[in-house]
Amino acid sequence: MNLLNLKKISKAYTSNIGEFKILDNVNLSLQNKENIFLFGPSGCGKSTLLNILAGLDYPDDGEMYFQNQIIKKKSLELLQKELGIIFQDHYLISELNIFDNIKLKCNSHEEINVILKYFELLDLKNKFPNQLSNGQKQRVCVARALVSQPKILIADEPTSYLDRENADLVINLILMASKKFDISTVVASHDMSFQSKFDKSYTIDNKNLILC
Ligand code: ADP
Numbered sequence: 001m002n003l004l005n006l007k008k009i010s011k012a013y014t015s016n017i018g019e020f021k022i023l024d025n026v027n028l029s030l031q032n033k034e035n036i037f038l039f040g041p042s043g044c045g046k047s048t049l050l051n052i053l054a055g056l057d058y059p060d061d062g063e064m065y066f067q068n069q070i071i072k073k074k075s076l077e078l079l080q081k082e083l084g085i086i087f088q089d090h091y092l093i094s095e096l097n098i099f100d101n102i103k104l105k106c107n108s109h110e111e112i113n114v115i116l117k118y119f120e121l122l123d124l125k126n127k128f129p130n131q132l133s134n135g136q137k138q139r140v141c142v143a144r145a146l147v148s149q150p151k152i153l154i155a156d157e158p159t160s161y162l163d164r165e166n167a168d169l170v171i172n173l174i175l176m177a178s179k180k181f182d183i184s185t186v187v188a189s190h191d192m193s194f195q196s197k198f199d200k201s202y203t204i205d206n207k208n209l210i211l212c
């Protein structure tokens, strides 16, 4: 089933030296349970595309559909409700323990405990972010992104600050959770070793999205 569709999306940024186009006529369709990998050099437009997919930014031109329903600028919250997002940085709140950090996204203690158990984080739930390793923090972020049972998980360079072992662990967790909870994923990374784990991979070259 067609979950998310971008049709002829364009996006430019304006600065003091003029308008600078990042995406030009980009089409993308994300199917139910599909895992998409997005790679390319720094500055090619990966975050710009992910922010549009995540409803954090809006394209200048083109249309976006969620489950075949058009998403207007005013209805971006509809899209955001169906999404979980992970970034390069963990963005956990240092004053809150792990349980309360996840509680910001979900009020059900039962659901929080289920997700903590699934990601083997129960032992850490009373700890604070600065007591966790980078790998543990990013696992908490995956759990937090998924606790509200989104249909789509968007991850922007989620492994950049991790060592090899933890990077693999986080990507494997994301893909395992995708199967277990029927979630589609779009993961951006410049670590090409992940490419073969995904159903499809794309890069952005000269403002165009290219299937690889
Ligand atoms: P990537 O994630 O692939 O590194 P980005 O999507 O972050 O690339 O950025 C693509 C280009 O757009 C870069 O040249 C960046 O400097 C520029 N850019 C990104 N966000 C903004 C913004 N808010 N305002 C102006 N330029 C931006």
Ligand code: MG
Binding pocket: 046, 047, 048, 156, 157
């Ligand atoms: Mg980026």
